Amino acid sequence: MAGVDTEELPKIPEEDMEAMNAAVGKGDLTEAAAKAKEALESIDKIPLNIAVTGESGSGKSSFVNAIRGLRDTDKGAAEMGVNERTMKTTPYPHPTYPNVIVRDLPGIGTPTFKPDTYLKQVQFSRYDFFTIISCTRFTSHDIGLAQELQRLGKKFYFVRSKVDQDLTNEKRNYDEGGKLKQSNAAMKRPLQYSESSILDAIRENCIKGLKAGQVTSPQVFLVSRWDFSKYDFPKLQGVLLDELPSLKRLALLRSLSNVSKEILEKKKQQLQTQIWLKSLASCAVAALPIPGLSTVCNIAMLMMSLKGFCRDLGLNEESLATLARQANKPIAELKAVIKSPLSEEITEDLVIKLLTKCAAGAVKFSTYVFEFVPVVGSVVSAAVSLPTTYFMLKNFLDAAADDAVRVLEVVMEGDVSNSEKQHENCSTP
Numbered sequence: 001m002a003g004v005d006t007e008e009l010p011k012i013p014e015e016d017m018e019a020m021n022a023a024v025g026k027g028d029l030t031e032a033a034a035k036a037k038e039a040l041e042s043i044d045k046i047p048l049n050i051a052v053t054g055e056s057g058s059g060k061s062s063f064v065n066a067i068r069g070l071r072d073t074d075k076g077a078a079e080m081g082v083n084e085r086t087m088k089t090t091p092y093p094h095p096t097y098p099n100v101i102v103r104d105l106p107g108i109g110t111p112t113f114k115p116d117t118y119l120k121q122v123q124f125s126r127y128d129f130f131t132i133i134s135c136t137r138f139t140s141h142d143i144g145l146a147q148e149l150q151r152l153g154k155k156f157y158f159v160r161s162k163v164d165q166d167l168t169n170e171k172r173n174y175d176e177g178g179k180l181k182q183s184n185a186a187m188k189r190p191l192q193y194s195e196s197s198i199l200d201a202i203r204e205n206c207i208k209g210l211k212a213g214q215v216t217s218p219q220v221f222l223v224s225r226w227d228f229s230k231y232d233f234p235k236l237q238g239v240l241l242d243e244l245p246s247l248k249r250l251a252l253l254r255s256l257s258n259v260s261k262e263i264l265e266k267k268k269q270q271l272q273t274q275i276w277l278k279s280l281a282s283c284a285v286a287a288l289p290i291p292g293l294s295t296v297c298n299i300a301m302l303m304m305s306l307k308g309f310c311r312d313l314g315l316n317e318e319s320l321a322t323l324a325r326q327a328n329k330p331i332a333e334l335k336a337v338i339k340s341p342l343s344e345e346i347t348e349d350l351v352i353k354l355l356t357k358c359a360a361g362a363v364k365f366s367t368y369v370f371e372f373v374p375v376v377g378s379v380v381s382a383a384v385s386l387p388t389t390y391f392m393l394k395n396f397l398d399a400a401a402d403d404a405v406r407v408l409e410v411v412m413e414g415d416v417s418n419s420e421k422q423h424e425n426c427s428t429p
């Protein structure tokens with residue numbers, strides 16, 4: 001069996017090391033493991049409720065589908081179109097993380113939803129935050145809603161949709177070389193076409209209108225449903241993560257689409273913090289010896305952990321198929337850069353193979369680690385197994401996170417297809 005030198009193994013962070021020593025030192029790994037399992041399971045139950053509201057036709061349903069990584073025609077997608085569709089509040093649970101629910105709310109001012117009773121009608125208190133969408137400048141209804149949310153201490157973010165249309169329209173004023181066709185001092189257009197200047201102007205214009213409506217420090221994010229990796233959507237994801245309380249942040253982070261390297265890095269860091277708990281649970285909950293290894297562990301639990309990493313990083317057939325569709329690229333092109341196994345390829349045999357690879361070095365490591373900790377009786381086998389499972393999980397996560405970044409790079413190469421693009425306008429002025 002080829003050994004792994006302890007020098008080559010990644011280091012266990014100090015706090016994990018202390019927690020391991022403490023659990024082993026107490027001699028009651030079973031109880032610690034049960035707690036670890038409970039802590040991990042509770043992550044799946046953290047509720048997160050997101051409200052998406054705005055005028056009819058502003059792009060709410062498109063936004064709801066896109067943040068859940070769905071196409072309009074997919075099962076469970078929010079219904080959308082050019083006629084007014086959203087007449088009632090509809091919950092859309094995230095397909096992979098059903099504890100995250102996005103609600104597509106009707107716009108204020110529709111016949112059944114009057115401005116003065118709107119927030120009560122939609123039961124505002126259940127939401128963790130609101131996104132207010134508009135495809136033009138924000139209306140007096142949007143401003144009124146923001147003022148009321150501000151008064152109630154609820155978080156809200158403005159999303160300016162359909163910026164792809166603004167850019168297309170603006171481009172008409174420039175020739176093929178990007179030079180302004182006709183200079184008009186009143187319009188203050190730059191002489192050379194500049195996407196960032198147009199976007200800055202839209203953003204500033206929205207902020208100015210909102211400030212004039214007494215909205216304090218409004219945050220406006222420009223998006224296009226045709227490419228959520230572009231414009232301000234990745235920034236919006238980052239801000240939401242920064243501003244949510246820690247448990248809710250965890251729920252949101254897992255459900256976010258992998259549209260930026262920053263999000264992938266945050267997901268990796270988050271998963272990294274769970275490795276110790278996963279390792280502990282697998283070594284002491286219904287653990288069995290692995291033939292040929294001085295390791296006792298629960299293979300089924302480890303399989304679930306690895307599959308969980310793949311799911312959170314989008315490394316399974318379904319996520320890749322969705323991503324390939326959205327990027328209009330063959331799925332084989334995405335798979336070509338993936339070096340570690342996909343979720344569907346994770347089997348008991350694979351887990352044993354990965355454990356065997358880590359075992360030799362980890363045993364040496366555990367002798368060193370637990371040298372000063374009194375390890376007795378049945379705890380011994382679980383204790384020496386901890387570093388093996390820990391390193392196996394860590395190595396797998398590192399490789400999977402690298403794969404996810406490479407997949408994202410392939411997706412970002414070139415632009416999203418225009419073939420599906422439509423150019424409907426808002427149904428409200």
Ligand SMILES: Nc1nc2c(ncn2[C@@H]2O[C@H](COP(=O)(O)OP(=O)(O)OP(=O)(O)O)[C@@H](O)[C@H]2O)c(=O)[nH]1
Binds near residue numbers: 059063082083164
């Ligand atoms: N070009 C472009 N079109 C968009 C964008 N977002 C939405 N649309 C189009 O605008 C139309 C209305 O979008 P919906 O998502 O149904 O809007 P909604 O706010 O849910 O509408 P209601 O349910 O009627 O209130 C659809 O034809 C979408 O394809 C965008 O970012 N860019």
Ligand SMILES: [Mg+2]
Binds near residue numbers: 080086
């Ligand atoms: Mg709708």
